[in-house]
Amino acid sequence: MNNQNLCNEPTRHHHKIAVTATDRWFGNVIARCLIMDSKHSVVTVRCLAKETNKHVKKLERLGGEIHKIDYDQPESIKDALHGVEFLIFVCEADKNRVKEARILADAAADKNVNNAIVLSLKGVEDGDGKVMNDLRDIEKEVCQRIRNACVLRNAFIQQGFFLWSPNIENRGEINMTPRESNEWAPVNLDDIIYSLECLMLQEGKVVTELNKKHRGKVYCLTGPELVSGRKIADTINRVIEDRGDVEYRSSLADFFRNTQQSLECGKSNFIEGVHRLVSATALFEEVNRQPSARNSGTNRNALGLQDRITGPNRYRDVQEERFNRNVAAFVDTMRDIIARLKSIDIERFELDTQDRLIILSNIKDAVEVIENIQKSLDVIPFLLDERRRRDRHPRPFLPLS
Incomplete structure (x- = not known):
């Protein structure tokens, strides 16, 4: 990809770009890519986070400025935004995200942060449900409060x-x-970064104001190719050849049921079992993406799984590595996991009575399992295997945000 490259900025003025929610995966990887693209330049990337977890600390080691913020103390946000020219707004993952967006946007306006790019989701304009409604409200709140703002909606990453x-x-x-059979067009992270840098750069220089042609605009990013669950599974099976058959399932009832059964019969240790239960909560929170109306995008392969899957020894000793690495992988509290399980809104999904009862029963059982584990452990691991991870694209961790 023809990256705009923030390193080419020749002026002596030291530009400051702030990225929010960097303790969440999406905000974290946005900040990471901007930091790596701006190394040896006069661009500073400020990383705002409610919690300075190990992922945020990695950003600091790469050269980012870390600022811990507290939405109950707006002054902490104002301090973090002092001197910032561009705000890359990634919404928080909790239920108060609209209120927090309003607080942050007010703080940005008070500190004369006049340029903002709001990262949102494709389908927000006509989607329903709490997530889509919240994102619509967040777009509105930020764009109303910050003078030069635009919205970048991305498809599934x-x-x-x-x-x-x-x-x-x-x-x-x-x-x-x-x-x-549903089709959607996943977009590559590099294309999102490229789009952000296009908005912030003009003739290779960081602009002090968002170009007039972008102000108030909403841009939708999709990948260049439509895929479906069936096509994804077929691609993986073609790559791994004789090492097994991967099946796509749109029903989550079997996922919960089989996970619980694996725990009960000892097929999974508690780390793997809880990991799956946490992943399941993320599946429920995931928004249904609408198929792309146009085959647009830049030069990325929408089925970019092959580079990772075909890597040498990709899956060797994964279980042993996870066991040996479990302490380092502890990233959140049991209490948070239980709260997320209990907050799942089953009514949002088209499930028959039997599937609904199965899921509710398994959620209850999952909470009991986690509560029993909680008696002997303070936290649990739920990061994905990080073997052969590239620095630019850290493996996803929950919540995605």
Whole structure:
């Protein structure tokens, strides 16, 4: 890809770009890519986060400026935004995200941050449900408060598929909410970064104001190719050849049922079992993407799984590595996992009575399992296997944001 490259900025003025929600995967990887593209330049990337977890600390080691913020203390946000010219707004993952967006946008306006790019989701304009409604409100709140703002809506991110890698490795299944025949056009992270840099650069220089032609605009990013659950599974099976058959499943009832059965009969240790349960909550939170109306995008391969899947020894000793690495992988509290399980809104999904009862029963059982584990452990691991991870694209971790 023909990257715009923030390194080419020749002026002595030290530009500051702020990225929000960098303790979440999406904000984290956006900040990481901008930091790597701006090395040895006069561009500073400020990383705003509610929690300075190990992923945020990695950004600091790469050269980012870390600022811990507290939405109950707006002054902490104002301090973090002092001198910032561009705000890359990634919404938070919790239920108060609209209120928090309003607080952050007010702080940005008070500190004369006049340029903002709001990262949102494709389909927000006519989608329903809490997630879509919240994102619509967030777009409105930020664009009303910050003078020069635009919105960048992306389709499902290709790298997000790696969230399902343990399920593919262990069970030979991809469990997602879209039907097997539904089509969507996943977009590559590099294309999102490229688009951000195009908006912030003009003739190779960071602009002090967002170009007039972009102000108030909404851009939708999709990948260059429509895919479906069936096509994804067929591609993986073609790559792995004789090493097993991967099946796409749009029903999550079997996923919950089989996970619980694996725990009960000892096929999974508690780390793997809880990992799957946490992944399941992410599946429920995932928004159904609408098929792309146009085959647009830049020069990325929408089926970019092959580079990782065919890597040498990709799956060797994965279980042993996870066991030996479990302490380092502890990234969140049990209490948070339980809360996420309990907050799942089953009514959002078209399920028959039997499937609904199965899921509700398994959620209850999952909470009991986690509560029992919680008695002896403070936290649990739920990061995906990081073996052979590239620095630019860290493997997904929950919540994706």
